[in-house]
Amino acid sequence: MKFKFLGTGGAFDTAYGNSAALVEYKGNTLLLDCGFTVYPVLRQHQLTRDLQYVLLTHLHNDHTGSLANVLLHCHYFNPDCRPTILYPDDDFRDELYEFLRLQLQKPEKYADFMPLSELPGITAIDTFGLHAERLQTYAYIFEENGERLVYSGDIGQPEALFANLRGLPPKATTVFHDITFSEQNTAHTYYKKLIPLAQDYHIYGYHCDPTANPVDNPFPLVYHHPELLLTPVYQDAVH
Template structure:
């Protein structure tokens, strides 16, 4: 995608053992950023060698299909590459939250992790979506400026109106930006009211923006689904 600037490590959801969990590597000018690292992706990334490109990590939320391979990834980087994983955090709250999470399985996380403030990741932005995917679960959508393109990665998000409002806000506050500059990479579900974005709601967004869907088994899309899927595009 985007001339190889974006490569997905997996496109499925928590049940997708063969498609991997949704996760992408973005090649930014300051370095390569892996967004999410779910339980089914560690072996996949070793096989595809994508793991050797990981320099930075961002996590949308701590569900297993987004964060389940963090531990093996940290061990791989530390003991195979002799580097610490640079984790870009959207805000201090999420940093504290991750440190608490690491404390359950690492006595000293600083051996494996170096936190990077968002201001040292030029072109990267975020949109907090806490509670909009799952009750009380802290979550974020992330954005990446690549040339004139504005890439929006929804993370898991059960409320399409949040995405609509955010994209409109970006448009309003960035004079000169056009709808065609947006590349919307959005999670979807074929089941209604599942804490995920129902495909028919996403189809409405796709009437306005260039949208590619992920976090689903695209092979099981209903007949009336006209969405484009990351799984078909990212080859």
């Protein structure tokens, strides 16, 4: 299992790309979120043809903004590629379908829809309302070959996710967690709230501007780890 981030920025940190990742999972490539900067990165690296699955944490624009474009591109230019959109529950499928229907008229022309439960090893954690009021969001836990990787999505309070992780059989766990360096920002997790969890989990911060990283932040940022980035060169080039 491998995570390659396509971007690590927050909604307005376009220099670092929208937070999203390609996950190599059980021999398939899964696109985890698809914000408005994702399509150009996939095109630049000729990766649109390799997408088997798409999984979204929520419907904010920095997580979905180029999804319709990616699906159209696959349909018209990569005829062997027809992504399957995974959905954690029926309500979210309905929201996602409506979101795509307004852009594509007939989403089923461009993608298949499949319950996440049909792909064993990936668990959705319902984080409804923890990022924005009345907004459906999810975190995801990926397990393969004894490895456990967690992707927080956007979440203002980390407790619900970690309570869930504590209920799982003990295992070395890497958590990619959204992080903010501003205590006033309640839509994302203030880094100091993660400090009590630092000894039990290997936590990397993402969805942030790395230039705002305070010196007392103990958590490594995905941005600073080239092995977690699809294109460290691209990231440097856009600065």
